[in-house]
Amino acid sequence: MNLASHVVNSARAHPDRAALRLGDDIVMYRMLDQRTARLAALLRDRGVRPGDRVGLMLTDTPEFAVAYFGVLRAGGVVVPMNFLLKSREVAYHLRDSGARLLFAWHAFADEARAGARQAGAEVVIVDVGGFDELPTSAQSDDDVVDRHGDDTAVVLYTSGTTGEPKGAELTHANLTSNCDIVAGELLQLTPDDVIYGGLPLYHAFGQTCTLNATITSGACLTMLPRFDAGKTLAMLADHGVTVFAAVPTIFSRLLRQPGYDAYDVSRLRLSLSGGSAMPVQVLRDFQDAFHCPVLEGYGLSETSPVASFNTLQAGPRPGSVGPPIRGVEMRVVDDHGKDVPQGEVGEIAIRGHNVMKGYWHRPGETAAAIRDGWFHTGDLGRVDQDGFFWIVGRSKDMIIRGGNNVYPREVEAVLYEHPAVAEAAVVGLPDPDLGEEVGAAVVLKPGAQATADELRAYVKDRVAAYMYPRKVWITEAMPKGPTGKILKRDIVPPAESGRQ
Numbered sequence: 001m002n003l004a005s006h007v008v009n010s011a012r013a014h015p016d017r018a019a020l021r022l023g024d025d026i027v028m029y030r031m032l033d034q035r036t037a038r039l040a041a042l043l044r045d046r047g048v049r050p051g052d053r054v055g056l057m058l059t060d061t062p063e064f065a066v067a068y069f070g071v072l073r074a075g076g077v078v079v080p081m082n083f084l085l086k087s088r089e090v091a092y093h094l095r096d097s098g099a100r101l102l103f104a105w106h107a108f109a110d111e112a113r114a115g116a117r118q119a120g121a122e123v124v125i126v127d128v129g130g131f132d133e134l135p136t137s138a139q140s141d142d143d144v145v146d147r148h149g150d151d152t153a154v155v156l157y158t159s160g161t162t163g164e165p166k167g168a169e170l171t172h173a174n175l176t177s178n179c180d181i182v183a184g185e186l187l188q189l190t191p192d193d194v195i196y197g198g199l200p201l202y203h204a205f206g207q208t209c210t211l212n213a214t215i216t217s218g219a220c221l222t223m224l225p226r227f228d229a230g231k232t233l234a235m236l237a238d239h240g241v242t243v244f245a246a247v248p249t250i251f252s253r254l255l256r257q258p259g260y261d262a263y264d265v266s267r268l269r270l271s272l273s274g275g276s277a278m279p280v281q282v283l284r285d286f287q288d289a290f291h292c293p294v295l296e297g298y299g300l301s302e303t304s305p306v307a308s309f310n311t312l313q314a315g316p317r318p319g320s321v322g323p324p325i326r327g328v329e330m331r332v333v334d335d336h337g338k339d340v341p342q343g344e345v346g347e348i349a350i351r352g353h354n355v356m357k358g359y360w361h362r363p364g365e366t367a368a369a370i371r372d373g374w375f376h377t378g379d380l381g382r383v384d385q386d387g388f389f390w391i392v393g394r395s396k397d398m399i400i401r402g403g404n405n406v407y408p409r410e411v412e413a414v415l416y417e418h419p420a421v422a423e424a425a426v427v428g429l430p431d432p433d434l435g436e437e438v439g440a441a442v443v444l445k446p447g448a449q450a451t452a453d454e455l456r457a458y459v460k461d462r463v464a465a466y467m468y469p470r471k472v473w474i475t476e477a478m479p480k481g482p483t484g485k486i487l488k489r490d491i492v493p494p495a496e497s498g499r500q
Contacts, residue, residue: 001149001172004040004072006179007033008144012391014191014218015263021222021239027062029218032069037142039070040096048101050075050145053155055094055102056202057112059225063371064201065211067103075145078154079167080202082482083108090115097155097167097360103388108165117355149173155360156204156301167360168302170204172422177353178304179212181325186295186309187243187270189217196244197223198232203483204305205274209245227484229257237263244268244292247275249423250482251286251294256422256445261289266305268292270312274299276364277391277409279416279424280318287316288485296390302375303328304354308389319413320388321381328352330340332383337371345392345407347380380407397488399428399436404466406438408488411469414462415440418455421449423478429471429493440469441491443478450474 010019011033020027027035048054054071056078058064071078079097083105090112094102099121106127114121124131147153147160153175155167169236179399187209197204200231214221222239224231227250234239254260271286271294278296287294291331295312298321299305305458308330310322316344324330329338332346340346355375358366369376380398381391390497392407408426415424423443431437440459444450461469471493 001176002072002144002147003153003172003175003179003212004036004069004144005077006035006176006212007069007073008142010215010218017191017218018220019215019219020065022061022225025062026066026340032062032065032184032215035066036069036073039066040073040143040145043070043076043101043130045072046101048074048076050147051151052075053077053079053099053151055079055081055097055099057083057085057090057102057104057108057222058126058201059083059105059107060197060199060201060206060223061105061128061225062223063105063128063130063262065215065221067126067131067209068201068211069215071229072153073144075147077152080154080156080207082200082202084482085111085115087111087114087118091118093157093165094119096165103177108478117208147172149176150357152357154207158301166362166365169357169360170304171357174304174354174356175208175212177327177493178208178306179216179279181327182209182309183213184341185219185326186297186306186311186314187213187217187272189213189243191218193219193242195219196232196236197219197221198227199245199247199251200263200482203275203298204301205245205247205483208305209272209274233257233260233263233265238266238328239368240267241265242267242269244271246271246273246277247484248273248282249276249480249486251278252282252422255282255285255289265290270295272297272309274305275483277393280413281416283316283318298322298389300377302356302369302377303350303352304356307350307352307354308376314458317388320384320390322389323387324350324352324389325354328354330389331374332381332385332389333374334374336434337374337376342385345382345405347382347395348377348379348389348391350377351375392416397427397428398447399434399438401428401431401438401466404432411438411440411459411463411467414459415442415455417462418449418450418458420444421455422446422448423486425478425488425491427488427491427493437471438467438469439471439493440473441478441493442472442474444474
């Protein structure tokens with residue numbers, strides 16, 4: 001087994017079809033096969049052996065795909081890294097993974113070189129069109145190194161919001177199974193599909209649901225290295241995109257883009273959302289505006305990533321992340337690992353072919369996360385009578401106000417229903433009497449008018465008395481991570497937030 005076999009298989013079946021597109025540049029499957037074969041040969045010539053880790057600090061361009069599958073084809077282990085990392089962070093990822101070689105995009109060469117120097121690793125700078133710093137003496141061949149299903153294919157580092165980033169070891173079997181189910185069953189991709197490639201490929205969502213799903217189905221991935229709402233809408237129209245994948249904030253940005261309804265997106269048949277909770281109002285507005293279903297799913301880096309998903313057959317169930325995918329089980333448990341009654345909130349636990357091998361060289365943390373065969377996610381949710389799961393937030397994000405549990409997503413969902421609200425984030429604020437108070441940061445839609453008092457009253461009329469945010473403030477923008485996910489840990493309320 002080798003995840004890179006998808007490239008070979010699609011190249012044999014569709015050699016002259018487009019695999020990757022960046023603007024007007026197109027890489028056919030035959031070319032992708034040849035380039036990954038050549039890179040694999042160069043890596044072997046350079047001393048990379050099966051199981052060796054190789055870092056990728058590349059933007060969303062065809063070169064990422066060539067490096068990703070080239071490393072796998074040589075039997076190596078891919079260590080995807082955010083290209084915006086600073087030298088100290090680069091050094092940490094290389095040291096922790098043991099990667100001795102790093103492919104880095106030319107625009108970030110200085111930080112890459114400095115970090116690699118600290119870690120004692122080599123750097124190959126990658127520019128548009130190739131890997132010019134590698135020697136050209138090696139002869140390309142068609143070999144794909146055979147790997148066992150349980151061999152590690154990718155070490156994917158978590159965001160590190162609760163400490164140092166940990167490397168989730170995803171195996172060839174993990175990623176192949178997840179990719180096959182996403183492409184064949186959930187998205188029902190064919191070679192005629194064109195998938196929007198705006199998700200960061202160093203992220204699990206982008207790798208499985210766009211890059212790997214595209215390649216295994218012989219479809220085309222049209223790439224956008226940096227998000228821009230206008231360019232995205234033009235790409236959807238001009239490239240005939242059929243499947244749109246994004247995080248919820250991107251859906252909101254498209255809806256706020258002036259003139260979005262002037263673009264011909266009639267080929268768009270499906271959109272999928274992941275990475276964070278999709279506000280129900282945003283989902284409904286996008287479906288109405290773009291005339292295609294939005295399917296929300298759920299997963300983590302540690303689950304390859306897809307664990308549950310709404311399906312085309314059943315249609316979207318707004319607010320739900322769907323039932324578990326085939327071969328995966330999910331439970332809602334209490335602090336002792338016991339199932340909670342149906343409909344009650346508890347921690348999501350997952351078991352199946354998608355669950356990681358473990359955290360790289362961290363047996364203690366692996367044992368803490370995977371107990372009795374179940375991966376404990378730290379996410380809070382509930383399951384309904386039909387087996388559909390509903391996520392209410394992270395356990396660490398739950399607000400305990402005077403002994404009452406407040407789940408931020410439930411309050412945020414109400415704020416998003418207000419016609420003036422573009423983005424909302426509910427956080428816990430220290431309170432000397434209640435322990436925590438409910439606070440809400442809000443970004444308004446362009447040209448919209450609303451006061452903090454008005455928004456507070458709006459929510460107060462629609463939720464239990466202990467849930468509504470006593471402190472509301474309006475801000476111009478939310479702090480966001482590289483995938484567009486709102487970073488609640490970086491939200492700081494103004495001193496007089498209650499009066500804003």
